[in-house]
Amino acid sequence: MNFPSKILEKAVEEISGLPGIGKKSAVRLALYLLKQPQSQGIVLGEAIKKLVSDIKYCKVCHNFSDEEICEICAHHNRHDELLCVVEDVRDVMAIEKTGQYYGKYLVLGGKLSPMEGIGPQQLRIESLMQKVENGLVKEVIFALSATMEGDTTVYYLYKKMKHLPLNFSIIARGISVGDELEYADEVSLGRSIRNRQTYDGAS
């Protein structure tokens, strides 16, 4: 494409670097921004810069955070004896949205997947072990995707922790097998958190 302006070309190039946005869509978005009040583009650009510059990861649970320790970990009303293990930050957001959970989280950073080269070293298992060994946690809730990799990860983690004086549970499979957590509807996901089942490795 021949761009009438280097500034436009640069913006299109950067926008089309985002996943799922091709060159034509990028041109469309850039021209859209040029038709809006200037402030919209300024605020958008600033928000993106701030996002990648200023966001932190909670030192305790590895959730995104504006501070060293995230709002959930720092909240005095959240129950320390409940620890919900999830794959991803998006899963924390999905569970928080249900309003059915008052414990804490640990974000694993993925699930075991030999196909994608993700082994235990790539997950935040050391953080999880630190957390459960401190004596405050009474119940570990597995809230991973209802897929083969999810189930394998749950079993692996259970075996690592089962010598500890902990109860284990897994969110109820109200969500259909094969589903990714983040796409479940709030009601099903909320129910599956409430109806979590004791986990003994046999499932």
Next chain:
Amino acid sequence: MNFPSKILEKAVEEISGLPGIGKKSAVRLALYLLKQPQSQGIVLGEAIKKLVSDIKYCKVCHNFSDEEICEICAHHNRHDELLCVVEDVRDVMAIEKTGQYYGKYLVLGGKLSPMEGIGPQQLRIESLMQKVENGLVKEVIFALSATMEGDTTVYYLYKKMKHLPLNFSIIARGISVGDELEYADEVSLGRSIRNRQTYDGAS
């Protein structure tokens, strides 16, 4: 959605303000940026801010430009006697991409469309008249969409200019009726510029 971070929430809010990008996609894009090297987000944010702050419109043809007068209008090798009338900046880009045109442009800013409330006052017809009355232009090439509104606009403009000593042509309808210019393939569009036909209002 419950966001673990105000910074993330703000970024998602702004990204989802773009057309065709919902909240879920915005979260996905934000998390994608957080997984990339920080510089990508910085450069993207800066490019967007620069886009809406620094881009100018060419005073002569209304194309986007980094200067007061765009590269095409300022170029000494472009023929002043050819003037191609297009609806939109995207159409200039599309025609430039064919490499088949060496004249100048005038960007109308749309086409007559009573349904959308676009009348002659909303288009840059005054600029067009100034341009054709200066005596340099010998041929006006209509390169508008092959739609009813496009044809109506061509006819309107032709009637306004036909008293002047000008030749009129219209790009060959190698592109199928009902097509928008910007979606035509380069070869057809290039051919339709080369094979432009004399226009006498009867067409």
